[in-house]
Amino acid sequence: MPSNPIIIGAFSEEQVSRLTGLSRAQLRAWNRRAFIRPEFKIGDDARKPFSYIYSFKDLLKLRVLNQLRNVYNVPMKELGRVERELAHMGDDKWTQRRLWVLNRKVVFEEPESLRKREISSKQFVAEIPLEVVTTDARSDIERLNRREADEVGKIVKQRHLHSSEPVFAGTRITVDAVLGYLDAGFSEEEIVRRLPVIERADVEAARQFRKAA
Numbered sequence: 001m002p003s004n005p006i007i008i009g010a011f012s013e014e015q016v017s018r019l020t021g022l023s024r025a026q027l028r029a030w031n032r033r034a035f036i037r038p039e040f041k042i043g044d045d046a047r048k049p050f051s052y053i054y055s056f057k058d059l060l061k062l063r064v065l066n067q068l069r070n071v072y073n074v075p076m077k078e079l080g081r082v083e084r085e086l087a088h089m090g091d092d093k094w095t096q097r098r099l100w101v102l103n104r105k106v107v108f109e110e111p112e113s114l115r116k117r118e119i120s121s122k123q124f125v126a127e128i129p130l131e132v133v134t135t136d137a138r139s140d141i142e143r144l145n146r147r148e149a150d151e152v153g154k155i156v157k158q159r160h161l162h163s164s165e166p167v168f169a170g171t172r173i174t175v176d177a178v179l180g181y182l183d184a185g186f187s188e189e190e191i192v193r194r195l196p197v198i199e200r201a202d203v204e205a206a207r208q209f210r211k212a213a
Contacts, residue, residue: 010040010053010194014172019140020062021070027062035080036061053194056137060095063134072101072130081120082106100129145197147171153201155209166209168202178206 017024030036031052040053054062068074086093093108100107105118107129117124147170154169166175173195181191188203 010055011059012173012177013038013052013054015144016054016059016062019059019137019144021066022062026069035076035083036065057091057095059141060137061091063137064094064099064132067132067134068099068101068106072104072132074101074104074106078105078120085119099132101132102127102129141196145171147197152199153205155205168198168205171197173198175206175209178203179210182206 011019013024013027016022016027031038036058038052039055039058065079068079069076082093097108100109100116102118102125105120107116107118107125109116115124116129151168151170155166155175156169157166167173168175168178178191178195178198181194182203186194188200191203192198192200
């Protein structure tokens, strides 16, 4: 593995849950409400891992939203109002700006005046709000992806993990997930790029596993 990997990646619902602190029930509810939907979909069975794929930008947004919703108890209605009010900014409002919370309302700093105001009410705030802080996503992903050298290219079954489906050693990624990418026409390079924990030897192991089945 390179010492400083470029993390572009794609993430399963389970991985996103572990990296954000959001429950899988919350992720599914937000998907159904179209509040935030995974960027990619490669299958119709939502119960299968990697049927829905979240991008790195999705992950960053969800990490911020987890802090707002589950740490600072910002109501969903307030988050929805912020989303609508700043729709022209896309996801950058969640991932590229510093945020604060005051009385369960989201606060931004106006670039022009450098004054802080609530987004939904447009009122300036006089009190000192709490800054929303999250840990570094890349460091967390690198820890999640760390494997031993002898695990690469090895397929195992573990009890209580994905209903004992075959997975790549040192990961929670199923062989079926990689085979699904291959069947969808993704190249080996694209699979490795989208799933940074997976290496070329794993993709070849998946091919051989299918042949032996």
